[in-house]
Amino acid sequence: MTELELLTARASQVGSLPVARVLPSRPHRTVGAWCFADLMGPVDLPAGEGADVAPHPHCGLQTVTWLFAGEILHRDSLGSEQVIRPGQCNLMTAGHGVAHSEESVSRAGGRVHGIQLWAAQPSATRDGGAEFEHHADLPRVSLSGPRGKAEATVFVGGFAGVESPARRDWEIVGAEVQLRGSVDIPLVATHERLVVVIDGSVAVDGTAIAPGAHAYLPPGLDGATLEAADDARVVLLGGVPFPEELTMWWNFVARSREEIGEAWQQWSEGDSRFPSVASPLPRTEVAPPAWFSG
Numbered sequence: 001m002t003e004l005e006l007l008t009a010r011a012s013q014v015g016s017l018p019v020a021r022v023l024p025s026r027p028h029r030t031v032g033a034w035c036f037a038d039l040m041g042p043v044d045l046p047a048g049e050g051a052d053v054a055p056h057p058h059c060g061l062q063t064v065t066w067l068f069a070g071e072i073l074h075r076d077s078l079g080s081e082q083v084i085r086p087g088q089c090n091l092m093t094a095g096h097g098v099a100h101s102e103e104s105v106s107r108a109g110g111r112v113h114g115i116q117l118w119a120a121q122p123s124a125t126r127d128g129g130a131e132f133e134h135h136a137d138l139p140r141v142s143l144s145g146p147r148g149k150a151e152a153t154v155f156v157g158g159f160a161g162v163e164s165p166a167r168r169d170w171e172i173v174g175a176e177v178q179l180r181g182s183v184d185i186p187l188v189a190t191h192e193r194l195v196v197v198i199d200g201s202v203a204v205d206g207t208a209i210a211p212g213a214h215a216y217l218p219p220g221l222d223g224a225t226l227e228a229a230d231d232a233r234v235v236l237l238g239g240v241p242f243p244e245e246l247t248m249w250w251n252f253v254a255r256s257r258e259e260i261g262e263a264w265q266q267w268s269e270g271d272s273r274f275p276s277v278a279s280p281l282p283r284t285e286v287a288p289p290a291w292f293s294g
């Protein structure tokens with residue numbers, strides 16, 4: 001019998017968007033290297049309203065944006081300008097430092113539904129250069145059994161024999177799985193993972209996951225059964241447990257408060273570590289962390 005843990009997301013707000021914070025969670029601050037996961041919406045924005053996140057910095061992490069509905073314009077300090085749509089993956093590696101904005105493509109309103117993820121970079125790469133990738137053509141894999149079928153799109157890492165071309169700095173997996181009926185999915189035994197329910201009602205190894213909840217499956221499993229009476233959609237996030245202790249504050253992933261304080265100061269002073277973003281939105285300023293003393 002699987003030792004499955006049921007976890008509940010915390011309601012929060014990012015700008016005008018309601019979000020459900022899946023990670024970090026209390027029992028599991030990270031899953032693989034995944035250290036942050038916000039479900040955005042679904043929300044129907046009225047005409048005239050956008051969902052903008054003004055320029056802000058990152059370090060020590062990769063951001064992965066994955067949409068189920070809507071479109072978002074990504075701009076960053078590398079000069080990238082890229083619209084992302086459902087089924088596509090925007091992956092930005094921050095390394096030592098990068099800044100970016102996420103903007104609504106138009107003010108026509110409409111549905112926004114997606115997941116915003118961060119993967120912590122290991123010490124081997126976290127002080128390296130920044131990079132941006134857009135993947136519009138990701139591998140898909142069909143899984144079927146006598147009592148159901150599933151179709152997965154793999155945006156990071158490998159799943160069920162297919163591999164995303166996206167850069168990864170740690171052994172992680174991110175995949176969207178649409179399913180109906182009962183389907184056995186393969187898992188990598190050295191990974192831990194979360195099954196995050198996006199649409200519909202899903203049971204994992206016989207345990208029903210309520211809307212807004214998600215299931216944690218520990219390492220040691222080589223498969224699981226997903227079951228949905230009607231059309232359903234989940235996101236699988238997994239990986240080899242991340243061995244480094246993280247210090248996270250605002251948009252920074254580091255290893256100590258000193259590193260965080262330095263990053264905050266450099267952003268506030270307009271240091272070249274975090275170059276500017278060609279965005280019409282003003283840069284985001286925040287007060288220093290409580291422990292910061294200059």
Ligand code: MN
Nearest residue numbers: 056058063100
């Ligand atoms: Mn960001």
